[in-house]
Amino acid sequence: MARAATALRPIIEAWEWQTVGLCRDRSTAQFFHPDDDLGRISRRLREAAAKRLCLSCPVRAQCATHALTVGEDYGVWGGFTETDRARLREAGWRDALGDDGLVDVAMLERRLGRAAAPVSVNRPRSSQR
Numbered sequence: 001m002a003r004a005a006t007a008l009r010p011i012i013e014a015w016e017w018q019t020v021g022l023c024r025d026r027s028t029a030q031f032f033h034p035d036d037d038l039g040r041i042s043r044r045l046r047e048a049a050a051k052r053l054c055l056s057c058p059v060r061a062q063c064a065t066h067a068l069t070v071g072e073d074y075g076v077w078g079g080f081t082e083t084d085r086a087r088l089r090e091a092g093w094r095d096a097l098g099d100d101g102l103v104d105v106a107m108l109e110r111r112l113g114r115a116a117a118p119v120s121v122n123r124p125r126s127s128q129r
């Protein structure tokens with residue numbers, strides 16, 4: 001069965017935000033832990049460094065929205081670790097979606113019991129308030 005034309009979107013638009021992410025030139029090892037590194041201090045240090053970078057990333061909201069929407073199981077996305085996303089799935093996150101289709105990362109940080117850091121967001125002009 002053919003899909004409605006309105007449901008079809010150019011794939012490049014869905015991934016365009018990744019071209020301006022602050023991690024684009026970083027090693028993936030900073031954001032995705034090796035299999036044998038579960039629960040080790042080095043993992044926590046790596047995750048903390050990745051999350052610090054995410055805090056000032058202009059596409060943090062897009063990144064976090066993507067990871068939560070598709071159910072990314074691994075890695076740090078939008079400043080949220082695997083554990084953070086599991087907690088958000090349990091606590092609920094869809095109410096943090098704005099009219100622009102992006103999550104409010106400050107709201108999600110508060111939901112995790114963390115103080116919301118200043119958020120740098122690269123939103124489409126039409127959705128800026």
Ligand code: SF4
Binds near residue numbers: 063078
């Ligand atoms: S929010 Fe973090 S993981 Fe996502 S693109 Fe930016 S730096 Fe990369």
